[in-house]
Amino acid sequence: MSVHKSSPKVTIRQLMQMKTDGEKIAVLTAYDVSFATVLDEAGVDIVLVGDSLGMVMQGLDNTLPVSMDDMVYHSRCVANGLKRALLMVDMPFMSHISPEIALQNAGRLMKESGAQMVKLEGGSEQRDVVQALTSNGIPVCAHLGLQPQRVHKLGGYRVQGREEDVAERMHSEACVLEQAGADALLLECVPAALAAQITAAVSIPVIGIGAGSETDGQVLVLQDILGITPGRAPKFSQNFMQDAGSIQQAVQNYVSAIKNKTFPDKDHSFS
Numbered sequence: 001m002s003v004h005k006s007s008p009k010v011t012i013r014q015l016m017q018m019k020t021d022g023e024k025i026a027v028l029t030a031y032d033v034s035f036a037t038v039l040d041e042a043g044v045d046i047v048l049v050g051d052s053l054g055m056v057m058q059g060l061d062n063t064l065p066v067s068m069d070d071m072v073y074h075s076r077c078v079a080n081g082l083k084r085a086l087l088m089v090d091m092p093f094m095s096h097i098s099p100e101i102a103l104q105n106a107g108r109l110m111k112e113s114g115a116q117m118v119k120l121e122g123g124s125e126q127r128d129v130v131q132a133l134t135s136n137g138i139p140v141c142a143h144l145g146l147q148p149q150r151v152h153k154l155g156g157y158r159v160q161g162r163e164e165d166v167a168e169r170m171h172s173e174a175c176v177l178e179q180a181g182a183d184a185l186l187l188e189c190v191p192a193a194l195a196a197q198i199t200a201a202v203s204i205p206v207i208g209i210g211a212g213s214e215t216d217g218q219v220l221v222l223q224d225i226l227g228i229t230p231g232r233a234p235k236f237s238q239n240f241m242q243d244a245g246s247i248q249q250a251v252q253n254y255v256s257a258i259k260n261k262t263f264p265d266k267d268h269s270f271s
């Protein structure tokens, strides 16, 4: 399956429609124009320039040192390769600590790098930031569950929401962020049942990573699906390169597996 070059651009309205229609949304990270082109032609719906670039592009231990300039640079490279996919870009650590700072930084991503949506980690304390951005025309994807920018506070990369009180808080934060204007929600490393509940409770599309099969879409890091993860690949990822003869085929197989609902299965999920 290769998407025709003249396919119209994916929009936020279309993502909403996909949720309504039950069509799964395929999301994958990219950090440069070559891979962005491959992903776009394979039918990836959203290309995410994640701050995971700190690890997979820069060889860092975590995402904290990633700067706004890094995000602008890589996003601009990726934007040059996209004809159809929507470009979502991460707000790096400390770039959205107040509505004013967030507006300046998200504005840069929209103006200088062609971002169509920004993603930011955080719960209900981000309500005013989300409101400020969305009311100024900047689409936002909120990010709940495991928030890698809080790795030191969390004491490691671990599943979030196993305890009842944490699960309840996550559920209510998802609703708060939706009410503040968030256009999408990403859930990372969340028990599948909780992710399914939150997906049903909100009307915005929910993208999961290590969050089971019931979310409206799935995202993985490109290096993980190509089997070139620096270090150990996470349990929730799958190497799509193993059975593919080319990178193009691996990405197409990833998209098909999401659309056909064969990925993720129980082995990639947390109970």
Ligand code: KIV
Binding pocket: 029, 048, 049, 050, 051, 052, 053, 090, 186, 188, 209, 219, 220, 221
């Ligand atoms: O930074 C990133 O690539 C991400 C994904 C892992 C969801 O946030």
